[in-house]
Amino acid sequence: MTHPLMTRRAALIAGGAVFLAGSAGALTVSKQSGERKFLLVILRGAMDGLAAAAPYGDAHYRAARGKLALAPPGEAGGVLPLTEGFGLHPDLAFLHERWKGGELAILPACASPYRERSHFDGQDVLETGAAEVFGASDGWLGRALGALPPGAKRDAVAISSALPLVLRGSASATSWAPSFAPSASEDTLNRLMDLYAGDTLLGPALAAAVETNAIASASGMDGMDSRRRRAGPGAYKGLAEVAGRLLSAEGGPAAAVLSFDGWDTHANQGAANGQLALRFAGLDAALSALKAGLGTHWTKTVVAVVTEFGRTVAENGTGGTDHGTGSTAFVLGGAVSGQKFAGDWPGLAPKALFECRDLAPANDLRSIFMAVLQDHWGLDRSLIGQTVFPDAAGVRAVPGLVRA
Amino acid sequence: MRTSDCIGLTGGVSPQSGRPILFWRLQRIFGFLAFNAKRNELSMSGSLTASIATNRFGLGARPGELAAASKDPKAWLAQQLKHTSNFAIKAKGLPTTRMAAEALSSYLDDLKAKTSRAAGKLAPEAQEEAILKPLKQLQDILVAEVEARTLRGMTAEASFAERLVLFWSNHFTVSANKAVTIPFAGVFEREVIRAGMTGTFADLLVASKRHPGMLLYLDQAQSMGPNSKAGHRREKGLNENLAREILELQTLGAQGGYTQADVTEFAKALTGWSLAGPRTKRLAPGADAGDFIFVARFHEPGARTLLGKRYSEAAEAQGEAILRDLANHPSTAQRIATKLARHFISDDPPAAAVETLAKSFRTRGGRLPALHETLISLEAAWQPEARKFKSPNEFFLSALRLTGLPKIERKGMVAAYGLLGQAPYQAPSPEGWPDDAASWAGPDAVIKRVEWAQALSDRLGSKIRPEDMTRAALGPAVSARTVQSIVRAESASQGLTLALMSPEFQRR
Numbered sequence: 001m002t003h004p005l006m007t008r009r010a011a012l013i014a015g016g017a018v019f020l021a022g023s024a025g026a027l028t029v030s031k032q033s034g035e036r037k038f039l040l041v042i043l044r045g046a047m048d049g050l051a052a053a054a055p056y057g058d059a060h061y062r063a064a065r066g067k068l069a070l071a072p073p074g075e076a077g078g079v080l081p082l083t084e085g086f087g088l089h090p091d092l093a094f095l096h097e098r099w100k101g102g103e104l105a106i107l108p109a110c111a112s113p114y115r116e117r118s119h120f121d122g123q124d125v126l127e128t129g130a131a132e133v134f135g136a137s138d139g140w141l142g143r144a145l146g147a148l149p150p151g152a153k154r155d156a157v158a159i160s161s162a163l164p165l166v167l168r169g170s171a172s173a174t175s176w177a178p179s180f181a182p183s184a185s186e187d188t189l190n191r192l193m194d195l196y197a198g199d200t201l202l203g204p205a206l207a208a209a210v211e212t213n214a215i216a217s218a219s220g221m222d223g224m225d226s227r228r229r230r231a232g233p234g235a236y237k238g239l240a241e242v243a244g245r246l247l248s249a250e251g252g253p254a255a256a257v258l259s260f261d262g263w264d265t266h267a268n269q270g271a272a273n274g275q276l277a278l279r280f281a282g283l284d285a286a287l288s289a290l291k292a293g294l295g296t297h298w299t300k301t302v303v304a305v306v307t308e309f310g311r312t313v314a315e316n317g318t319g320g321t322d323h324g325t326g327s328t329a330f331v332l333g334g335a336v337s338g339q340k341f342a343g344d345w346p347g348l349a350p351k352a353l354f355e356c357r358d359l360a361p362a363n364d365l366r367s368i369f370m371a372v373l374q375d376h377w378g379l380d381r382s383l384i385g386q387t388v389f390p391d392a393a394g395v396r397a398v399p400g401l402v403r404a
Numbered sequence: 405m406r407t408s409d410c411i412g413l414t415g416g417v418s419p420q421s422g423r424p425i426l427f428w429r430l431q432r433i434f435g436f437l438a439f440n441a442k443r444n445e446l447s448m449s450g451s452l453t454a455s456i457a458t459n460r461f462g463l464g465a466r467p468g469e470l471a472a473a474s475k476d477p478k479a480w481l482a483q484q485l486k487h488t489s490n491f492a493i494k495a496k497g498l499p500t501t502r503m504a505a506e507a508l509s510s511y512l513d514d515l516k517a518k519t520s521r522a523a524g525k526l527a528p529e530a531q532e533e534a535i536l537k538p539l540k541q542l543q544d545i546l547v548a549e550v551e552a553r554t555l556r557g558m559t560a561e562a563s564f565a566e567r568l569v570l571f572w573s574n575h576f577t578v579s580a581n582k583a584v585t586i587p588f589a590g591v592f593e594r595e596v597i598r599a600g601m602t603g604t605f606a607d608l609l610v611a612s613k614r615h616p617g618m619l620l621y622l623d624q625a626q627s628m629g630p631n632s633k634a635g636h637r638r639e640k641g642l643n644e645n646l647a648r649e650i651l652e653l654q655t656l657g658a659q660g661g662y663t664q665a666d667v668t669e670f671a672k673a674l675t676g677w678s679l680a681g682p683r684t685k686r687l688a689p690g691a692d693a694g695d696f697i698f699v700a701r702f703h704e705p706g707a708r709t710l711l712g713k714r715y716s717e718a719a720e721a722q723g724e725a726i727l728r729d730l731a732n733h734p735s736t737a738q739r740i741a742t743k744l745a746r747h748f749i750s751d752d753p754p755a756a757a758v759e760t761l762a763k764s765f766r767t768r769g770g771r772l773p774a775l776h777e778t779l780i781s782l783e784a785a786w787q788p789e790a791r792k793f794k795s796p797n798e799f800f801l802s803a804l805r806l807t808g809l810p811k812i813e814r815k816g817m818v819a820a821y822g823l824l825g826q827a828p829y830q831a832p833s834p835e836g837w838p839d840d841a842a843s844w845a846g847p848d849a850v851i852k853r854v855e856w857a858q859a860l861s862d863r864l865g866s867k868i869r870p871e872d873m874t875r876a877a878l879g880p881a882v883s884a885r886t887v888q889s890i891v892r893a894e895s896a897s898q899g900l901t902l903a904l905m906s907p908e909f910q911r912r
Contacts, residue, residue: 045833116658119833120652120833120835133658158846160848161825161852162838162844162846168842174847175847175848175849176847176848177848177852182855182858195886195889201845202845202910205847209848212847267623267626316642317635317642318623318627318641320623320643322644
């Protein structure tokens with residue numbers, strides 16, 4: 001079958017040649033100036049990519065998805081039109097605005113190299129950047145920050161209490177979440193720092209926390225009241241606001257990681273309305289709040305929204321979907337050259353499905369991560385291959401994803 | 405508002421004065437100190453082995469506990485395994501499974517009535533209110549369960565037994581992060597996990613699958629075979645969530661050697677495993693709400709093949725036969741042994757210790773008391789260096805045990821769990837809570853511990869003797885450096901904060 005996206009893909013590959021010619025030397029240096037921010041949003045639980053960006057024009061879509069299928073644009077509950085035959089879930093209105101403004105690219109049918117169906121192993125591979133489970137003990141973003149040249153801004157923050165695996169391995173990564181307790185006395189912290197002098201676990205952790213607290217308090221966030229934070233999709237927006245303010249603060253970090261839980265929709269996931277729709281609405285509101293929080297920094301920001309794997313194409317027995325393979329990733333921001341699909345579309349024909357049940361993983365998620373590291377942060381391509389993604393020999397950065 | 409009633413103190417701790425903002429915040433967190441801390445009597449410092457027994461195997465020594473354990477620390481641990489009463493919680497007001505099921509039914513009825521009438525008429529805020537109000541009934545059950553377990557953790561003399569309950573409850577996670585599981589998470593632990601601690605792993609595995617908490621948490625209750633009578637008629641069918649998580653998390657492990665086909669076969673074998681509720685009266689006459697029922701109309705007919713073995717049993721016996729084989733599989737022994745060693749020894753436990761545990765599991769029929777005795781016998785578990793970083797829950801309970809506080813109040817307890825990042829019965833996924841330092845010792849998590857330790861210390865006032873309290877809890881395991889830091893603190897309160905946050909108290 002020939003699909004409109006195939007030709008688009010061909011155009012992208014052709015554009016790659018231009019990019020390759022300019023990738024060495026001066027370009028690398030220019031990328032170091034200015035504050036180019038990167039935010040990674042991990043949707044934990046395996047987000048249904050076919051519900052996020054629906055291939056409503058695919059001949060097999062309606063039959064394969066059944067009650068989960070979304071209506072074409074213009075109909076009640078219909079998708080928001082993208083390129084021919086594809087549409088965003090109706091609750092992703094902010095993303096649709098970004099698409100129309102040329103600031104959203106979509107990687108369809110994507111996955112990490114992981115091909116089993118365990119959330120925990122899938123997230124492990126997504127975050128380590130390795131080719132297999134437990135392939136590395138640190139995270140690809142942590143390694144990338146460590147590989148940035150001296151002088152580059154290389155700190156990162158996770159909006160969570162624990163440091164996620166993707167950031168481990170970087171000495172300059174920290175974590176932060178709003179608190180409602182009185183902050184710790186400075187004198188006590190100093191005494192503890194002294195007590196932790198020989199402690200390789202607690203010493204660095206406390207030092208990083210003290211530093212991040214200083215930034216947070218300088219940007220007026222130390223009084224944030226986390227008791228009012230809600231669980232579930234209602235909480236996404238508050239976390240994104242925190243990320244936006246931390247990133248845009250004076251001396252704020254270069255990268256941030258946000259995790260949104262609750263995407264494991266085994267039962268009653270709904271279509272235009274329902275549980276999954278509520279999560280999309282929460283995600284959309286969060287990304288909108290993030291843009292607002294970033295202010296002028298938005299123009300130099302790339303946000304990647306990814307999940308560990310997709311879900312079954314067909315509905316399961318309880319109105320939901322089970323663990324699958326290919327999903328959808330969004331890349332958005334003022335620094336993104338968007339309004340395009342950044343990979344192949346394998347189609348929903350029964351024969352095209354992975355193991356007769358899942359959307360085929362036609363595109364490697366690492367291709368967008370590589371593009372961010374290479375074209376947004378100017379990290380040397382051979383360095384990426386050696387230290388960040390050593391197991392990704394066959395994977396190439398998506399060309400032309402980031403504005404020069 | 406600034407009275408001692410307001411903050412829940414009835415004893416001789418002087419209220420904070422002159423700091424209204426701080427006071428207001430403290431009230432939210434530390435309203436729970438129901439009594440003044442009983443002055444800690446300096447106990448005999450005890451041996452290092454007693455310190456390890458109480459702190460590494462137990463939940464931290466309470467005042468006087470080191471001395472009690474010192475006579476024979478290993479025997480002190482072993483005797484805890486023998487009595488079912490060490491594992492049981494008998495608190496008034498906690499629901500049985502049936503009561504929890506009835507609470508869920510009434511919640512669902514309430515929700516239906518309110519939302520159907522409200523549909524289209526109410527503003528979004530009012531709709532949310534209509535949904536949240538009935539939910540509160542379920543949340544009240546959860547808070548009562550958290551309170552009962554916290555109280556048990558704070559005061560238990562057999563705290564090794566309590567640690568084992570927490571370990572196994574985490575292994576068979578039923579999280580209250582779904583509305584329908586909220587009333588069941590606590591009773592699942594009490595009626596299945598605690599009751600199963602003197603039996604075998606296989607019995608515990610089967611019992612946990614027959615409880616409504618697990619059946620609802622992992623979407624099993626409505627799963628139907630595609631060729632079953634009910635599956636034919638309705639547009640409902642198979643849900644493989646429970647089958648997958650049993651294989652991946654509770655028995656063989658993700659690398660345990662099974663395929664997607666095994667998952668699907670197992671899910672088919674389990675069809676029909678469900679619970680009685682208002683809509684099952686016709687399917688299971690005579691069953692009470694919350695009872696386990698086998699619904700023949702949901703069950704996929706025929707034999708199943710799993711891991712190369714054919715199961716031709718009929719009905720419920722088919723799923724149970726598979727569960728028992730999985731319980732006795734060598735991959736399961738390996739997985740349980742690794743998790744247990746990781747929990748009690750180190751994040752990366754020595755292979756020999758894992759093998760000793762696995763062998764005990766394999767050769768002694770998966771009997772849990774025998775497995776737990778083997779754990780006590782491991783030399784690697786008695787090394788002087790404390791290598792495990794306490795989870796937030798372990799830190800919280802051990803700090804309260806050190807202070808000797810007899811009681812807590814709800815509001816502050818709930819707030820503290822939220823601050824420290826590990827709300828009981830609310831693990832983020834079926835994998836349960838993580839069990840390694842990297843997951844718990846993030847920068848933000850560490851500073852939140854400091855904030856909580858400081859607030860606790862401030863509430864205890866100036867009459868405490870932090871050096872004595874620390875020696876009574878840790879015995880010879882406390883370092884000279886930490887003692888020096890406590891002694892040099894500018895106040896008793898700061899001294900206790902430093903003690904609670906010291907490297908040795910943060911580990912076990």
